[in-house]
Amino acid sequence: MKTFIKTYVLSAAFIVAFAAQLPAQTKRNTNKKTVVTTTTKTVVKNKGNKRISSSKVTYKKPTRKVVSVRSVPNKTVVKHNGQSYYYANNRYYTQSRGRYIVIAPKVGFRIKTLPQNYKRVRFNNRDYYSVNGTFYISYNNEYEVVEPEIGTVVYELPEDYEKVVIDNQTYYEYANILYEKVQVDGTRAYEVVGIIDVE
Template identity: 45%
Template sequence: MKAMIKTMLVVAVIIGLSTDGYSQKRTNNSTKKITKTSKKNNKVKTIKRTNVVYKNQKRKVTTIRSLPKATKIIKNNNRNVYYANNSFYELNGGRYLPIVPRVGLRISRLPVGFRTINYNNRRFYTYKGVFYIQINNSYEVVNPEVGTIIYQLPSGAEKVTINKERFYEFNNILYEKIQINGTRAYEVVGMIEIN
């Protein structure tokens, strides 16, 4: 009897962990009011790249020589983009350069580990700082809407200064550090114009 109870407890714990551990969106079942704290009053919408000052002017780029056999080739704006192991690459001088996919690129399946963000009656999927929306049976890379909130910056985000105010930039998306109910978060405040 004790062995059966232990087995049932183990199964219950495993089921509980599997449903909560792989949750795709942050939910709050309480009726508490969300309090957002921001230091900046003036919001950025679209900014010219010449007005952005990066903390580190140079950035190290690592290339690879070969891609796995399971690599998919995606045509995007008459360019080949190579998709392997949830990462995107372009061929550059005989080596593969990791890239962030451009707006408009479509993939058939979301990367493993994506997160779901609901904002303004739209559902975004995000992975490594790239935002997707579902269009029919594919997922298209898009820019998020201003006001979208994430709770962790992508690993390649850089500190930037615009008009003496600090922001974070990744893939031409500008984020402002904020507090939501005492938790650190990042709000999309604008985009950097692409020349």
Template identity: 60%
Template sequence: MKSLFKKSMLPLVLVIAVSTSYSQTRRSTINENSRTSTSTRISSSRVTYKKEKTKVESVRTIPNRTVLKHNGQSYYYDNNKYYTLSRGRYIVIAPKVGFKIKVLPTNHKRISHRGFNYYYANGIFYVHLNNEYEVVDPEVGTIVSELPSGYEKVVIDGLTYYEYANILYEKIQVNGTRAYEVVGIIDIAS
């Protein structure tokens, strides 16, 4: 009986030890006094997109658009999406970090991570500051229940992730339900 117990427990202990050490190497550490995390930036040169071409969502007109400006760029907002005008067509884009709005998209969800509140809509993370909502990069470890349409599968160091607006997600299970955890930000400057 002891021999059977040892034979069955040894592989289990090894699996737990290996998976624990593996997960610790993939996660960054976060200082409890700060919202910034380390090792979240990933060079774009390390990222390989599974599809060579991406489908660009565009429309010819936006009937009820609102024009918003940020750092000299015009954003057109309608139906919970942001657009930019290019060659006579409106192309769906994600607003840049620092972009501010007065009212959140109607389909937003509130997400708490380490005592900090984000507002999440269509793959964009906002924080509430001075009666406005500002687009921010989320902290590593933040979990969302779904990805927006337009996400892409990417490979980094042989591992598959999901990317939208330069934010990298890993598919996980939370209480038996599929979810996505932020694991990094693609640094397009590198």
């Protein structure tokens, strides 16, 4: 009888100890998950939500300097959605009041040849050609401006990038592409983390 009671008491103590430990482990794991997923970057880093409303973006400089010139030698006409734009010296222009104004390229612009200073960027088995913050893919013997995929990494930004703030987090923006500064093998780089939807 004493052996039966000892076995029963020990079994009951073991079950109570195990049951008391189980909620503590569950609680610990829950806290760990919360720490990992609760971050201000989730708005931008969420792969399913790479489009960021322009209303959530605050530019560090409220106005941007508009660059315009009287003429653009050796320009090529780029037709897009029924509009004429111009391309020369690795820049795109629109015409207004007799002047040519530098613009960020629009998705869908096409050129026949890439500038000599392009860099090949491979991501998710796709080749991009990056030139001063503009991403191209090869398309029907031409090169078309596209939006890069989230996670694409480049090692330099164009000179006229802008700093922006989203949910108290600073990013870099050029042509509505958002970048975050990262380290890749000890080298500073910039990872594409989102696209700004202009509203």
